[in-house]
Amino acid sequence: MDRRKASLLIAGGALGGLGILAIPYLGSSGVRIVGFPTLPVFDETAAQIVPANAKVATELARTYNIKVKIHPELRILCRTADAVSTLVQWAREHDIPFAIRSGGHCFAGHSQHRRLVIDLREMQYVEINQQQQIVSVGSGQHIGPLHRLLAKAGFGIPAGVCPDVAIGGHVLGGGIGYASRQSGLLCDQLQSLEQVNAQGQLVLASNEQNEDLFWGSRGGGGNLGIVTRFTFSLRKLTQLNVISIHRRLSTKDTAQLLADWQEWSQRQPFGTTTHIKITKYPTGGMLVSFTGQSTEPRDRLVMAMAGIFAGTVPDFERDITTGSPIEALAKEPEGGNLPGVYEFVQHELLRQALDLDQCLALLEILESHIVNGAYLFFEPLDGAVNDVAADATAFPHRGKAVFIVQCSTTIDNIFQREERLAGVLAVKAFMQPFSTGGAYVNYPDADLENPAQAYWGDNLPRLSAIKRKYDPDNMFRHRQGIPLDR
Ligand SMILES: Cc1cc2nc3c(=O)[nH]c(=O)nc-3n(C[C@H](O)[C@H](O)[C@H](O)COP(=O)(O)OP(=O)(O)OC[C@H]3O[C@@H](n4cnc5c(N)ncnc54)[C@H](O)[C@@H]3O)c2cc1C
Structure with a gap:
């Protein structure tokens, strides 16, 4: 492809959608976007340049949590590793700060930037x-x-x-x-x-x-x-059971189930992993979503589950799909969209299971403080996660926490912010005495006092040394990135 043609391939090739901010730099080596140095030339198979006023820019700025959404001045959709390489050299040469985006799910917006987003969403294979x-x-x-x-x-x-x-x-x-x-x-x-x-x-x-x-x-x-x-x-x-049970229960039954499940989950063979999500129900009680997967024979799984469900959800068996892996996944959501919610999420890493009284107290907070739709979400962190030593990778939480618990609420307008956020913070405060004090970097929390210590614990000094070696100028950075100086 000749250079002039390549330079016109901006935002789907439609210069009309670019307004006056983007000027093809004819006869030179690349494309000019107002406010930026001349960009390198990219073949259309390598990258697509999307200035802020391109027609597709708004759609591409969609993110999971709209609370942290930023419309960048420039987004470049990279389709090859070579394009990423060219772009990093260009950004380095001209000292252009940027964020890196793959799926855009970061709760805290670390894949967002006002200036430049290096966007990898199309690198899907x-x-x-x-x-x-x-x-x-x-x-x-x-x-x-x-x-x-x-x-x-x-x-x-x-x-x-x-x-x-x-x-x-x-x-x-x-x-x-x-x-x-x-x-x-x-x-x-x-x-x-x-x-x-x-x-x-x-x-x-x-x-x-x-x-x-x-x-x-x-x-x-x-x-x-x-x-x-x-x-x-x-x-x-070869064979998989997919569990997807959703029932409305009284708050008392939910607390009992939550207490039982935490003990039960830790006793299960490692082939069985289940999560429990508890959402405040609009007209009272709780919606309990019990989901998971198991490679155990179906009859053994059913027998084990009867231990916690027989009293409250006697018909649970109909919500277990068993078959070849692809048959078992057939009813699971395929995805393909970003819902775009305005969400507050907090989490704690629990050192131990909560007992029945503690579960009741936790659900009472959910019931009294937070409006409909708020939820608690428990994920186990035991089993094979702990077969690897806590210092064998940068993930430091192995062997320290048994569950990760998220509490989340969404808002539809700014007037709901204070009340709903207060509820989430009340849940967090309740859980803190049972917590390791650590935090999972994939559930980033912009309000953590010492995020690096919480995310990486004892592994932080080694991680910082690696950062100094591979990125001494801190090219790859965001508000809660790996610090250079620990
Ligand atoms: C609805 C929802 C459900 C989730 N479920 C789970 C779950 O079941 N288990 C779990 O562990 N986590 C879960 N998460 C958390 C999820 O793992 C993190 O949000 C993850 O970082 C998202 O990756 P992403 O590429 O989609 O997001 P992005 O926002 O694109 O990226 C997240 C971070 O990674 C950086 N990054 C992305 N790609 C690269 C790259 N190629 N090179 C360098 N840096 C890069 C970004 O700069 C940013 O800091 C969930 C999150 C949401 C919103």
């Missing part, structure tokens, strides 16, 4: 190697379709439960999913990664090369480069 039992995935790959493609091929991976989350941010922070009690965190399955470093070079990291970078990329949450490709090992999967 899944290459399965059946023989070696590995899969290579682009950073923008959504988790839902990945689970399905792997299930079709008879494999599983411990990636998370929200189909729209992208692999990029997810695995760099750790990655907790329904297979985590069996296979650990998603980052524990990482064999190697390919990333663009601060000099714009493409480098590989694995247990054999750049081991320190590989260590820091498993739980460090990013900020060491821009990862373009991840390769994971896979687990064979």
Whole structure:
């Protein structure tokens, strides 16, 4: 493609949508956007330049949490690692600050920037190697379709439960999913990664090369480069049970179920992982969502579940789908959209299970403080997650916490903010005495007093040293990034 043609391929090739801010820099080496130095030329297969006033810019600015949404002056959709490399060199040369975006799910908006967003959402591919039992995935790959493609091929991976989350941010922070009690965190399955470093070079990291970078990329949450490709090992999967039980229960029954479930969950074989989500019901009581997956034989799973459900949800068995992995996943949401909620989320890492009185007290706070739609969400953090030592990767919470508990509420207008936020904070305050004091970097909280210590604990000094080695000028940064100086 000749240079002039390439320079016109901006925002879908429609210059009309660009207004006057973008001027094709004819006869020169690239494209000019007002307020920026001349951009490199990208072939359309490599990247698409999207200035703020392009027609598609508003749609592309959509993010999971609209509370943190920023419309950048310039977004560049990168389709190849070479394009990322060129862009990093350009940003470095001209000292242009930027954010990195894959799936746009960061609660705290770390993938947003006023100036430039390097956007990897189109780097979506899944290459399965059946023989070696590995899969290579682009950073923008959504988790839902990945689970399905792997299930079709008879494999599983411990990636998370929200189909729209992208692999990029997810695995760099750790990655907790329904297979985590069996296979650990998603980052524990990482064999190697390919990333663009601060000099714009493409480098590989694995247990054999750049081991320190590989260590820091498993739980460090990013900020060491821009990862373009991840390769994971896979687990064979022949049969799967998918559990999806949603019932309205009284607050008292819900508290009993929550107390029972915490003990029950820890006693289950590692092939069974379940989550419990409790939402305040508009007309009283609670909506209990009990979801999960199990590789146990169905009859054994049903027998085990009867132990906690027989009294309150006698017909639970009809909500377990059993079959080949792809059959079992058939009713699960496929994803494909960003709902765009205005959400406040807090979380704590619990050292121990809460007893019945504590569960009752917790639900009373949910009931009295927070309006409809607020929820508590419990995820286990035991099993194979703890087979890996706490200092073997940058994720420091292994062996310290048994559950992660999120509390979240959304608002429709600013007048609801104070009351609903107060409710979330009351839940957090209640849970704090039972907490490790740590925080999961994939559930970032903009209000943490010492975020780096909470996210990385004892692993922080080593992670900071890796940051100093690979990114001494702090090119890859955001408000809660890895500090250079610990
Ligand atoms: C609805 C919902 C459900 C969730 N469910 C789960 C779950 O089940 N389990 C779980 O563990 N987590 C879960 N999460 C948290 C999720 O793992 C994190 O929000 C994750 O960071 C999102 O990744 P992303 O690429 O979609 O987001 P982004 O906002 O694009 O990125 C998140 C962070 O990673 C950085 N980043 C992204 N890609 C790269 C890259 N290629 N190189 C370097 N840095 C990069 C960004 O700069 C940003 O700081 C959930 C979040 C939401 C909103």
